[in-house]
Structure formats: C-alpha cells, structure tokens
Amino acid sequence: MSRAGHADDDQFVVHRSLLFTVAYELLGSAADAEDVLQESWLRWASVDPVWIREPRAYLVRIVTRQALNHLRTVSRRREEWLPEPLLTSPDVAEDVELAESVSIAMLTVLETLAPTERAVFVLREVFDVPYEEIADAVGKTPAAVRQIEHRAKDHVSARRPRIRVVDSEHKDVVDRFVVALNTGNLQGLMDVLAPDVVSVADGGGKVRGAARRPVIGADRLARYLVGSISKVEGEPVASAVWVNGRPGIRVELNGQLVAITSLTVENGQITRVYSIANPDKLSRVNEETALSR
Numbered sequence: 634m635s636r637a638g639h640a641d642d643d644q645f646v647v648h649r650s651l652l653f654t655v656a657y658e659l660l661g662s663a664a665d666a667e668d669v670l671q672e673s674w675l676r677w678a679s680v681d682p683v684w685i686r687e688p689r690a691y692l693v694r695i696v697t698r699q700a701l702n703h704l705r706t707v708s709r710r711r712e713e714w715l716p717e718p719l720l721t722s723p724d725v726a727e728d729v730e731l732a733e734s735v736s737i738a739m740l741t742v743l744e745t746l747a748p749t750e751r752a753v754f755v756l757r758e759v760f761d762v763p764y765e766e767i768a769d770a771v772g773k774t775p776a777a778v779r780q781i782e783h784r785a786k787d788h789v790s791a792r793r794p795r796i797r798v799v800d801s802e803h804k805d806v807v808d809r810f811v812v813a814l815n816t817g818n819l820q821g822l823m824d825v826l827a828p829d830v831v832s833v834a835d836g837g838g839k840v841r842g843a844a845r846r847p848v849i850g851a852d853r854l855a856r857y858l859v860g861s862i863s864k865v866e867g868e869p870v871a872s873a874v875w876v877n878g879r880p881g882i883r884v885e886l887n888g889q890l891v892a893i894t895s896l897t898v899e900n901g902q903i904t905r906v907y908s909i910a911n912p913d914k915l916s917r918v919n920e921e922t923a924l925s926r
Contacts, residue, residue: 644688650925652696658755659700661716661740663917669699697770704748715835716740717914718893719922725878726800732878734759737895737907742792754785798898804880806898814871826851827902837911
C-alpha cells in the first residue's frame with residue numbers, strides 16, 4: 634500500500650524533534666542521530682499506518698532499535714572522546730530534566746553505560762516511556778528492564794554532577810571565565826576554577842595543541858590555558874553561547890570557529906571543562922538544533 638498523501642505521513646515530521654533527541658541521547662553524535670532518523674524513516678514508510686495505533690510510541694521504538702544497532706557495531710571510542718555539541722536555544726534550559734540529560738557532562742557519563750543500559754535509562758528517566766514499551770524496544774522482559782534501570786541509575790548517580798546549579802549562577806561563572814580567557818588573566822582563571830578541576834579535550838587527533846590527557850588542578854589548567862593562548866598565531870576570542878541546554882563557550886581564532894567548551898559548575902566554581910575542538914564535530918553549532926521530549 635502506498636503511503637503517498639496519507640495523513641499519517643506527517644507523524645514522522647510531527648515527532649521529528651523528539652526522535653532526534655532520543656537518537657542523540659543514545660549516540661552522543663548528531664551526525665549518527667541523523668543517520669538513524671533516515672533509517673527509521675525508511676522503515677516507517679514501509680509500514681501500513683492502519684496497523685499503527687500509537688505512532689509516537691512506534692516511532693520511538695524504531696529509533697531506539699536503530700540506535701542500538703549502531704551502538705553495538707561501533708568500535709570502542711577513544712578515552713578522549715567527547716559528544717558532538719549542539720547549539721540550543723535558552724528555551725531548552727526551561728525543561729530542567731531535558732537540559733541535564735543532553736548536557737555534555739551527562740552524555741559523557743552515558744557513554745560509560747552498555748548500549749542496552751543506556752537505552753533503558755534514557756527512555757525511562759528522560760522520556761518516561763512505560764516499561765512494557767521499553768522492553769519491546771530493547772528485546773527484554775519488563776522485569777529485566779526494571780533491573781537494568783536500577784543498575785543504570787546507580788551507575789549514573791555515582792558519576793553525574795552532585796549539585797544542580799541554576800542557570801543564572803552557571804552563566805555568571807561562564808561569563809567570568811570568558812573575561813579571564815579573553816584577557817589572559819591567570820588570577821582570574823584561578824579564581825573561577827575549583828582546586829581539583831578536571832579538563833578534558835577532544836581534538837580528534839586533528840588539532841595541534843589539544844591536550845591528549847586530562848589536565849587536573851586549577852593552577853595547571855590556568856597556566857595551560859594562558860600558555861596555549863600565547864602560542865597561537867592571531868587573537869583567540871571566547872564568547873558565551875547556549876550549548877546542549879547550558880551556557881557554554883564558543884572559541885574563535887581569526888574569525889573561525891575552533892572549539893566549543895562546556896562547563897560543569899558547583900558552588901560557584903568550575904569543576905569540569907569539556908573542550909571539543911575536533912572539526913568533524915563542530916558542524917551543528919552555527920544554528921540552533923530543536924530538542925524536545
């Protein structure tokens with residue numbers, strides 16, 4: 634049966650933002666999420682809509698299965714791997730749980746889960762999908778899904794930021810960090826960095842100067858940043874932008890985007906710095922990406 638002109642054709646479009654968000658949270662890559670959506674559309678287009686009672690649930694199930702297939706076939710990611718950042722609108726931050734779930738910090742934590750654990754955690758904790766539907770999507774029983782959820786929640790809770798920071802406080806810290814970066818102010822950087830701050834960078838092996846190992850400690854990181862700024866040809870400029878539902882930083886050199894940085898803030902100081910400089914991951918930060926649940 635042809636789907637041409639059928640009213641249900643619009644269901645994929647209606648739910649596209651949701652489906653992209655599901656795929657992105659499962660994969661940590663916008664490019665891979667788009668591939669999954671394309672594959673899911675082909676499967677959706679081949680099904681007679683007469684047999685689909687709940688298009689939203691059906692589409693989420695298709696996307697989840699395609700994302701799991703992708704996760705199970707990719708090779709283990711490098712230690713310095715970080716998610717692909719997205720430019721988001723401030724509106725995303727209004728949904729606190731969504732903003733936290735798509736943050737670079739949380740996506741990095743989700744990367745430490747097994748594929749099925751990640752799918753169960755995301756579908757249940759972020760999108761509130763019923764256990765029976767999750768079980769169908771991941772090929773487990775509802776009882777097994779509950780056990781997997783419990784295990785995944787414990788795993789994530791042990792690694793996620795301990796304190797939720799309101800956006801105004803987070804933005805204030807980001808703004809202070811931006812000023813210190815743009816002026817090369819060593820003391821200004823020290824003041825905004827937590828003593829035990831950890832900075833990780835993903836240059837994809839393509840960017841000179843990107844730290845290949847975590848930089849730990851406020852003094853080391855501040856001196857590393859000031860030293861890096863002094864070595865580049867031209868004038869790097871940092872500016873505040875909304876990244877993955879949180880205030881973050883865009884860094885340009887001679888007018889060209891060179892990095893996106895996301896920060897974790899606790900008690901008015903930066904505890905984690907995630908810097909994505911891999912040029913292959915910077916294609917989605919020039920225009921906003923719609924996210925929803």
